[in-house]
Amino acid sequence: MSGITHFRPSTATPDRHTVLRAQGIPDEASVPERVAALVDDGFEIYSSTVDATGIRAEISIEEFDAVYRGEGQNAPRTPLEGIFPDAHGLALFAVTVGEAVCSEIRRLFKTGDPALGYTLDTIASAGAEGLANAMARDYQDTVSRSNPNASHVRVLPYSPGYCGWHVSGQKKLFRILQPERIGISLNASALMKPLKSVSGVLVAADRESHDFDIEFNFCTDCAGQECRERIQSVLFDTRGGQ
Amino acid sequence: MDVLSEIAASLRNGDDNRVGQLTQQAVDDGLAAEEILNNGLMSGMRVVGELFRNHDIFLPEVLLAARAMNRGVDLLKPLLAGGDVPTIGKVVIGTAKGDLHDIGKNLVGIMLKGAGFEVIDLGNDVTAERFVDAAVESGAKVIGISALLTTTMSSMKGVVDLVRERGLGGEIHTIVGGAPVSKDFAAEIGADAYGYDAANAVEQVKALTGV
Numbered sequence: 001m002s003g004i005t006h007f008r009p010s011t012a013t014p015d016r017h018t019v020l021r022a023q024g025i026p027d028e029a030s031v032p033e034r035v036a037a038l039v040d041d042g043f044e045i046y047s048s049t050v051d052a053t054g055i056r057a058e059i060s061i062e063e064f065d066a067v068y069r070g071e072g073q074n075a076p077r078t079p080l081e082g083i084f085p086d087a088h089g090l091a092l093f094a095v096t097v098g099e100a101v102c103s104e105i106r107r108l109f110k111t112g113d114p115a116l117g118y119t120l121d122t123i124a125s126a127g128a129e130g131l132a133n134a135m136a137r138d139y140q141d142t143v144s145r146s147n148p149n150a151s152h153v154r155v156l157p158y159s160p161g162y163c164g165w166h167v168s169g170q171k172k173l174f175r176i177l178q179p180e181r182i183g184i185s186l187n188a189s190a191l192m193k194p195l196k197s198v199s200g201v202l203v204a205a206d207r208e209s210h211d212f213d214i215e216f217n218f219c220t221d222c223a224g225q226e227c228r229e230r231i232q233s234v235l236f237d238t239r240g241g242q
Numbered sequence: 243m244d245v246l247s248e249i250a251a252s253l254r255n256g257d258d259n260r261v262g263q264l265t266q267q268a269v270d271d272g273l274a275a276e277e278i279l280n281n282g283l284m285s286g287m288r289v290v291g292e293l294f295r296n297h298d299i300f301l302p303e304v305l306l307a308a309r310a311m312n313r314g315v316d317l318l319k320p321l322l323a324g325g326d327v328p329t330i331g332k333v334v335i336g337t338a339k340g341d342l343h344d345i346g347k348n349l350v351g352i353m354l355k356g357a358g359f360e361v362i363d364l365g366n367d368v369t370a371e372r373f374v375d376a377a378v379e380s381g382a383k384v385i386g387i388s389a390l391l392t393t394t395m396s397s398m399k400g401v402v403d404l405v406r407e408r409g410l411g412g413e414i415h416t417i418v419g420g421a422p423v424s425k426d427f428a429a430e431i432g433a434d435a436y437g438y439d440a441a442n443a444v445e446q447v448k449a450l451t452g453v
Contacts (some may be wrong), residue, residue, distance in 0.1 A: 035254070114309060
């Protein structure tokens, strides 16, 4: 069973500090006046164009195993394959801030306003990530309601294209979830349109099981290693009294 | 302060309206378009690049300066010989095959243009053949490949390999970058350079082309 969620624009709107940080401006920095005005303009355009929607469908471990294996192009070992077989629950999901925002970003870059285009891009990226996190929180609530003893369980989203799960995994994910129903399509390279969309699987698992060492082949080639922040967020999330 | 210095200073401040006004004023005063471009706009952009490299300004300020530069260049274009902006070299850029995330690539393109390069932007999801063909056809000396996904990084190697297979190794250089890309990865696939951010990519391209 799948459910569609129409989010309030506020759910898809990141806070100002998140946007500035994404632009390389730390919280303690004094924000130049012109940059502050640019961010204001970016938020204004974003609020008038965002159309935030999501879709979620629970899936069994066996069914997800086939989705995960995709077209057989995953890395030989991945963190996700060590986590999902023991999950307490799994749900496929896709969220988007909508095509209108993405068109506006492209238009701004094409018409010689990269500053505003970039600002809108950072707002939209953070907005889409925020939606994925909102989906995870919602699924966390669902899992907690159905099993009051699951206070040690935490939900994290995992997406094809990252941490060894090949992007071609999108194809099977789309076949089952059908995010086309909320306007997200997949191109031949298995990438989503609108671009500011996030898809993947919400994994409800024991808090510690989300943790892994940076020891996979692809980790040495990954400069970002944003997985650390994600893992910290569940390891030190003390909801449920744990 | 003369008008060219004022253009450079306004560009540094990201004041596109003022840059537009001053550029028009310089044209009306009879200054040559090339002089306004080189000693006003490009001069301002060089300072902006240096400030960014030294972490004295933030990326959005660089982009505001780029917007101001565009304003000035648009006014000068009809006055430049053949309507072409003189460049210091050509660079082909695009995102790796399978990757649609182009913000990093766009930023590199903007900063390369600001530094005086002609940028041939192939867009997203670019095959190795298109990269190399475009470089050969345009006479570009550098191919810049960007990726955001760890799973599309591997297609960068295809471009590097194809340059070698076609015997263009000494002629066309490759530079890679993007959030998950590292210096070690660049070395591993045999790329000539790695740009850790847009400003650094410009420095690397300058080093590769000897300008």
